[in-house]
Amino acid sequence: MKTILHKAATRGFxxxxxxxxxxxxxxxxxxxPERMNFGVLRVLNDDMVESGMGFGxxxxxxxxxxxxxxxxxLEHKDSMGTTAVIRKGEIQVMSAGTGVMHSEYNKNSDEKVKFLQIWVIPNKMNVTPRYDQISIKENAKPNDFQQILSPNEDDEGVWIHQDAWFNLANFDQGVSKEYRIHKKGNGVYVFVLKGGAKIGNQILETRDGFGIWETDSFILEAxxxxxxxxxxxxxxM
Incomplete structure (x- = not known):
């Protein structure tokens, strides 16, 4: 097993x-140069947008x-004709493919927006752009892994053009579960949204990132x- 630790305080700002x-x-x-990507995971931005502001x-x-x-x-508009609002408990995916224009705005006058923006390099280029958005809160699985993204259109969560699987883990203190890698050659980047966790002897705190590869499985403990x-x-790549 190989690992890499990115403490929250070492991130760019x-x-x-x-x-x-x-x-x-x-x-x-x-x-x-030592923090360009984790495999095909190219961007992991932890964003906060002030009220009434956004990305043009x-x-x-x-x-x-x-x-x-x-x-x-957050309100989303794009050149495919999509206008949508995404909220906590949802996930949005956009396959940019041959090219798409979009904007994202916080239309609220009294509330900040916090969201993760994640870019994954696809395994197919020049695809037709597409947009999807689903609720993930209805399928929440306390103290278990909840799949929210996969390569399969008919599987649980959204899908993308890549052999990637994303899971949320909402664990009570003391809960531990084994995560098994879906495909040989894949690694897992673990990002702690809140609370604390342990993988092997490594302690992880809020907003820490921990990459794991060259293994079939590992134990995640809250x-x-x-x-x-x-x-x-x-x-x-």
Missing amino acids: ADHGWLKSHHTFSFANYYN THPHRDMEIISIPLEGD TEDAEILLMEVPME
């Missing part, structure tokens, strides 16, 4: 006034873009009540 963003991997003005219309292509709201809600995102992705 950008303060644009209206946007405060922590970057686990190199992004925009934050560049760290901008382009993307050939990237799987996943948004997971943590607090508040050292306190915890909410954890597990992102399994291919390690080869």
Whole structure:
């Protein structure tokens, strides 16, 4: 088993006034040659958008873009004709493919929005752009792994053009579960949204990231009540 630890305080940080963003991997003005990606997981941004503010219309292509709201809600508009609002308890995916323009705004006048923006490099280029958004709270599984993303259109959660599986773990203190890798050659990037956890001898705190690869499975234990995102992705680009 190989591992890498990214403590929360070591992430890149950008303060644009209206946007405060922590970057686990190199992004925009934050560049760290040792923090470019974890396999095909290219971006993990922990964003906070002030009320009445947002990202103006901008382009993307050939990237799987996943948004997971943590607090508040965010309005999305794109060149495919989609207008939608995503809230905590939902997940959004956009396959940029041949190219798409979109914007994201916090339309609330009295509430900040906090969300994760995640980019995964796809295994198919130049696909037709698409958008999807689903609720994940109805299928919440306390003290178990809840799949929220996979490569399979008919499987639980949203799907993307990559052999990736994302799971949420809402564990009470003391709960431990074995996570088994879905596909040989994949690794898992564990990101602690809140609380604390332990994998082997490694203690993880809120917003810490921990990558694990070259193993078939590992045990995740909550050292306190915890909410954890597990992102399994291919390690080869």
